[in-house]
Amino acid sequence: MIRFENVGLRYGMGPEILRDLTFDIPKRSFQFLTGPSGAGKTTLLRLLFMSLQPTRGLINVFNRDIATIPRDELPLLRRRIGIVFQDFRLLDHLTTFENVALPLRVRGKEESSYRRDVLELLNWVGLGDRINVLPAVLSGGEKQRVAIARAIIDQPQLLLADEPTGNVDPPMALRLLRLFMELNRLGTAVVIATHDLSLMEQVDARRMILSEGRLDIYD
């Protein structure tokens, strides 16, 4: 589904942050992306989301060479990807419900067709009593769960999550992990960037480890 070949990335004239990355992300796979702070996990997620072009090498996403995709086609392609940003990126003027429902609204779906699904997911992530509030009154952990719910509500083909359990307590982290596993069981390829060893120990999943610009993969 995704293929990197000899990919390198530097920001401006800076040092090469990622070097000679060659790997695949197969359909329906589940992997953790880990490595020390500053190793380039967020950068790699940005390459996967096509919000950054590599300085060298080839990236294929959904069998398209990202260097040749016209800019105006990117939004449509990105709709197949759910993403949880480290800084959440919720829309401040929308309620919890509206933020989570956004990908469905963008698709032109009627609220009556998804209302129950959104409410069920919000209950599952423990936000059943925060449905009608704006992001400004939510805690960091609550915002994180809204961002996760928004990323998965439309069952994307690929989920990219940057430290998705960084702001919640261990029991909630486990609950969220179960949610990602269920999504994966339903067919989504999942990439979770994390430092959380205890979280990774819960699942016998592929590990992609970034260190000093290189990537090692343990299947």
Ligand SMILES: Nc1ncnc2c1ncn2[C@@H]1O[C@H](COP(=O)(O)OP(=O)(O)OP(=O)(O)O)[C@@H](O)[C@H]1O
């Ligand atoms: N926009 C940018 N311009 C210049 N340098 C950047 C930019 N974004 C990231 N970097 C640098 O690239 C390197 C990798 O950063 P990145 O955020 O990808 O690492 P990370 O592994 O996600 O870190 P963390 O675990 O702390 O979130 C760092 O040295 C960072 O300073």
